[in-house]
Amino acid sequence: MSFNEKHLKKVRREVESMGVRVVFKNNRGVIIILPPGVDKGFGLKEALKLLDVQxxxxxxxxxxxxxxxxxxxxxxxxxxxxxxxxxxxxxxxxxxxxxxxxxxxxxxxxxx
Structure with missing residues (x-):
């Protein structure tokens, strides 16, 4: 999920009230919500494994x-x-x- 950084406080409050563990990352003014330990590097490693690419x-x-x-x-x-x-x-x-x-x-x- 992503959204404009001006909404960060409101979204953070909502997510915290649900008890969900997430990581907020700022990508040039757009906030991205990810599960802990998940990022583009993780995605690339998983895709390479899944597709058996070496x-x-x-x-x-x-x-x-x-x-x-x-x-x-x-x-x-x-x-x-x-x-x-x-x-x-x-x-x-x-x-x-x-x-x-x-x-x-x-x-x-x-x-x-």
Missing amino acids: GFVAAIGDSKIDQELLEVADLRVVVADADQEVKRIANYITKKKEGEGVMEAIELLLSF
Whole structure:
């Protein structure tokens, strides 16, 4: 579930009143609610297991919520306008921003 951060206090109160354990993550002003221990890195690991995929894994991200995903990948690509936290762990930073940066990364990967 995700929502605008201006609703965080109200949503947090509601969730706490239900006694549900969750983690709130801020993704550039959008709050995401996840079960404890679940993140994009966990999702990638589970997908790789489920699909029985082995070998070189590349991931592309732009924000702190992508950090765990990038840490699982062999090649960690971030776009030019990515948050500093993920730029620090990147193997490659695109020259272009946002979707154009994603296209740059995909074109680079396909050239190998």
